[in-house]
Amino acid sequence: MSTAKPAVAVLGSGSWGTALASLIARNGHPTTIWGRDPAQIASINQRHENTRYLPGVPLPESLVATGDLAAAVAGADLVLVVTPSHAFTETLKLLAPHRRAQAGVAWATKGFEPGSGRFLHEVAGDVLGDGVPLAIVTGPSFAKEVAQGLPTAVTVHSDDEAFALEVAETLHGPTFRAYTGNDMLGAELGGAMKNVLAVATGVADGMNLGLNARAGLITRGLNEMLRLNVALGGRAETLMGLAGLGDLVLTSTGDLSRNRRLGLALGRGQSIKEAVAAIGQVVESVQTADEVMRLGERHGIELPISALVREVLHERITPIEGLKRLLAREQKPEYAEGLFEE
Numbered sequence: 595m596s597t598a599k600p601a602v603a604v605l606g607s608g609s610w611g612t613a614l615a616s617l618i619a620r621n622g623h624p625t626t627i628w629g630r631d632p633a634q635i636a637s638i639n640q641r642h643e644n645t646r647y648l649p650g651v652p653l654p655e656s657l658v659a660t661g662d663l664a665a666a667v668a669g670a671d672l673v674l675v676v677t678p679s680h681a682f683t684e685t686l687k688l689l690a691p692h693r694r695a696q697a698g699v700a701w702a703t704k705g706f707e708p709g710s711g712r713f714l715h716e717v718a719g720d721v722l723g724d725g726v727p728l729a730i731v732t733g734p735s736f737a738k739e740v741a742q743g744l745p746t747a748v749t750v751h752s753d754d755e756a757f758a759l760e761v762a763e764t765l766h767g768p769t770f771r772a773y774t775g776n777d778m779l780g781a782e783l784g785g786a787m788k789n790v791l792a793v794a795t796g797v798a799d800g801m802n803l804g805l806n807a808r809a810g811l812i813t814r815g816l817n818e819m820l821r822l823n824v825a826l827g828g829r830a831e832t833l834m835g836l837a838g839l840g841d842l843v844l845t846s847t848g849d850l851s852r853n854r855r856l857g858l859a860l861g862r863g864q865s866i867k868e869a870v871a872a873i874g875q876v877v878e879s880v881q882t883a884d885e886v887m888r889l890g891e892r893h894g895i896e897l898p899i900s901a902l903v904r905e906v907l908h909e910r911i912t913p914i915e916g917l918k919r920l921l922a923r924e925q926k927p928e929y930a931e932g933l934f935e936e
């Protein structure tokens with residue numbers, strides 16, 4: 595009997611795709627990473643380094659990079675999509691005709707389909723059709739730290755328990771814990787919303803508003819996540835775990851976060867254009883803030899912090915005006931009635 599581990603194709607060769615591909619290759623899986631930039635592909639194959647997105651971090655020699663998506667997925671038992679949310683639908687459409695019939699599809703992208711606001715599991719179900727095992731990988735995980743082998747815990751959610759376990763097993767290793775769950779909606783909502791909320795704490799810290807303000811924003815941000823999640827049918831416990839609270843704390847407090855850094859820059863008076871250009875990588879909140887607010891409006895859920903982040907990101911109000919509006923809100927009970935009842 596063969597003991598070969600399942601082959602994995604990772605689609606997207608930015609910082610997170612490269613870090614996950616490196617982890618999976620180190621776990622002994624034949625691993626191919628697909629990207630669209632020939633310079634990155636050559637650098638991964640020849641120097642075993644992604645000089646653009648993870649400079650200075652050695653990658654395993656067994657990791658193969660290619661610019662040919664069909665070739666990347668031809669032998670794959672599992673496909674992991676790690677492109678930004680704006681490229682998610684397009685990447686799945688490229689994948690669909692080449693995916694092996696038995697290969698399940700997971701993704702580590704955080705956000706919604708821009709414009710439609712659809713959840714990524716809805717997009718995946720639509721593009722790939724029924725019967726394809728789907729899973730989301732999410733949780734507090736900076737690419738750089740994972741690539742450096744620092745301890746990390748994530749969670750894998752799927753409606754298909756066996757597939758969640760398969761994906762978790764592929765990722766799980768000596769310094770990387772992968773938990774499992776079956777609340778795709780809640781897990782996706784947490785990963786998307788924390789990016790928006792991290793901008794708010796970044797703005798407050800950029801304005802030197804202090805540690806009390808930071809803790810208040812994180813906690814009230816969590817409350818926004820919980821209320822929207824419950825209205826959408828997600829489970830509160832998912833948001834109290836790695837996919838929600840865990841990632842919210844990491845992204846709101848860790849300066850490796852691009853969304854936090856965007857907030858810091860805005861709080862210090864930089865324009866959004868300057869700040870995004872200086873970061874030079876994907877900053878998901880810029881699109882996600884609109885989609886979160888559309889979801890809130892559709893379901894009648896008030897999201898004061900997310901709303902102000904959206905206004906600041908569109909430069910319709912300044913951070914100072916945003917702060918004044920938040921502080922001027924009426925006094926109210928901390929929790930909406932029935933929030934934790936299912």
Ligand SMILES: NC(=O)C1=CN([C@@H]2O[C@H](COP(=O)(O)OP(=O)(O)OC[C@H]3O[C@@H](n4cnc5c(N)ncnc54)[C@H](OP(=O)(O)O)[C@@H]3O)[C@@H](O)[C@H]2O)C=CC1
Binds near residue numbers: 647677680702703
């Ligand atoms: N970095 C992190 O720590 C984490 C990131 N994530 C999530 O992972 C996703 C990817 O982010 P991340 O890797 O960090 O982003 P990066 O900014 O590091 O890299 C983005 C990558 O996406 C590629 N890309 C952009 N548009 C397309 C497209 N249309 N088709 C194919 N590839 C494309 C870029 O290619 P090119 O260079 O050619 O533009 C680049 O390789 C995001 O949703 C993010 O929220 C989740 C957890 C951790």
Ligand SMILES: O=C(CO)COP(=O)(O)O
Binds near residue numbers: 736
């Ligand atoms: O999702 C992340 C960590 O879990 C990365 O956050 P940023 O996209 O803000 O860098």
